[in-house]
Amino acid sequence: MSFAPFDWIDAEARNRAAAGLVRTLRPRGAGPEPLDLASNDYLGLTRHPEVTAAAGAAAHRWGAGATGSRLVTGSTALHAELERELAAFCGFEAALVLSSGYAANLAALTALTGRGSLIVSDAGNHASIVDGCRLSRAGTAVVPHADADAFEKALREHGGRALAVTDSVFSVDGDAAPLTALAEVCRAANAALLVDDAHGLGVLGEGGRGALAAAGLAGHGGVVATLTLSKSLGSQGGAVLGPARVIDHLVNTARTFIFDTGLAPAAAGGALGALGILRREPERAARAREVATALFTRLTAAGLSAVRPDAAVVSVRAPSADAAVRWAADCRAAGTAVGCFRPPSVPDGVSRLRLTARADLTEEQITTAVATVLATAPRQADAPVR
Numbered sequence: 499m500s501f502a503p504f505d506w507i508d509a510e511a512r513n514r515a516a517a518g519l520v521r522t523l524r525p526r527g528a529g530p531e532p533l534d535l536a537s538n539d540y541l542g543l544t545r546h547p548e549v550t551a552a553a554g555a556a557a558h559r560w561g562a563g564a565t566g567s568r569l570v571t572g573s574t575a576l577h578a579e580l581e582r583e584l585a586a587f588c589g590f591e592a593a594l595v596l597s598s599g600y601a602a603n604l605a606a607l608t609a610l611t612g613r614g615s616l617i618v619s620d621a622g623n624h625a626s627i628v629d630g631c632r633l634s635r636a637g638t639a640v641v642p643h644a645d646a647d648a649f650e651k652a653l654r655e656h657g658g659r660a661l662a663v664t665d666s667v668f669s670v671d672g673d674a675a676p677l678t679a680l681a682e683v684c685r686a687a688n689a690a691l692l693v694d695d696a697h698g699l700g701v702l703g704e705g706g707r708g709a710l711a712a713a714g715l716a717g718h719g720g721v722v723a724t725l726t727l728s729k730s731l732g733s734q735g736g737a738v739l740g741p742a743r744v745i746d747h748l749v750n751t752a753r754t755f756i757f758d759t760g761l762a763p764a765a766a767g768g769a770l771g772a773l774g775i776l777r778r779e780p781e782r783a784a785r786a787r788e789v790a791t792a793l794f795t796r797l798t799a800a801g802l803s804a805v806r807p808d809a810a811v812v813s814v815r816a817p818s819a820d821a822a823v824r825w826a827a828d829c830r831a832a833g834t835a836v837g838c839f840r841p842p843s844v845p846d847g848v849s850r851l852r853l854t855a856r857a858d859l860t861e862e863q864i865t866t867a868v869a870t871v872l873a874t875a876p877r878q879a880d881a882p883v884r
């Protein structure tokens with residue numbers, strides 16, 4: 499009997515290789531990267547001694563894992579403290595922490611919509627939002643990127659229960675959503691506004707309180723935020739922030755909260771440690787933005803094509819997927835780690851280098867990183883990036 503149910507995988511792998519889109523796992527050592535502009539550690543906190551000590555202490559006290567869903571094995575004082583702190587810091591009534599930002603988006607989208615309701619979603623939204631829309635069973639209208647008028651039209655045509663969803667800062671290009679205009683459109687349509695502030699927390703708003711605080715929308719009765727603890731807070735996990743009745747509703751109905759093991763204690767402790775540092779050292783947020791502007795200004799002055807950053811992500815266009823992979827590898831070989839985004843991670847098919855403007859980069863490191871990216875850039879003959 500021939501039994502080869504996975505033969506189709508080889509054909510897919512060949513197609514991927516032909517398109518220059520093979521992904522491989524590269525080993526990573528325990529120490530920090532020589533010069534790291536690839537991670538999402540925007541504030542340089544993941545190895546901060548206070549953060550690692552807080553993570554370790556939480557694991558010692560509460561165990562290596564949460565041992566089950568918090569609805570089954572109980573909710574620790576540590577989780578409650580993190581939820582209080584996150585809500586207070588970002589200016590919301592209540593918060594719920596989950597095992598990842600991905601799970602937080604699935605939770606909010608599935609619990610706050612459903613059959614018969616409409617989700618209006620920006621075309622540049624993160625994959626976790628796309629998947630949340632699919633899981634929700636709501637109708638989904640995907641509208642052009644950062645286009646408040648398109649949101650307005652979709653909501654007006656639907657007329658019933660609806661939710662608009664957007665990243666605050668888009669992960670591929672680092673540009674910001676028009677939150678004030680979107681809030682106005684939602685108010686007029688009596689629709690909920692869900693904002694994924696994964697890339698805004700710690701970078702935007704006073705002292706890094708996030709994009710919603712910056713826009714004066716934090717704590718508004720129609721607004722819900724999702725967060726990840728894995729970027730500015732240097733830890734792991736996610737959260738939903740909003741009115742207390744919304745958070746209660748999630749505890750009762752969000753499947754990625756109910757049927758998922760609670761956030762690991764070490765991750766909760768690490769995030770609390772990072773929040774404490776951010777409260778004490780609010781200047782880290784402004785510094786991340788300053789580093790982003792410096793990277794953008796110097797790279798574009800030298801002729802590269804990049805998007806003006808609204809937060810800490812600097813996105814530089816590459817001529818092709820192959821060229822982007824080679825460029826990132828050459829940067830790494832020269833001692834500067836940068837990210838590389840290719841299809842299917844980019845909505846428009848344009849591959850990019852993605853540089854993270856970490857708050858703890860020195861002027862010397864910024865100069866080295868810029869020099870490396872420029873020295874390794876694809877030649878004019880390869881494509882029109884310069």
Ligand SMILES: Cc1ncc(COP(=O)(O)O)c(C=O)c1O
Pocket residue numbers: 598599600601603624626665669694696697726727728734735736
């Ligand atoms: C915009 C956005 N939302 C959600 C997530 C998912 O967060 P997490 O990595 O905590 O699952 C990410 C992370 O990559 C992100 O960039």
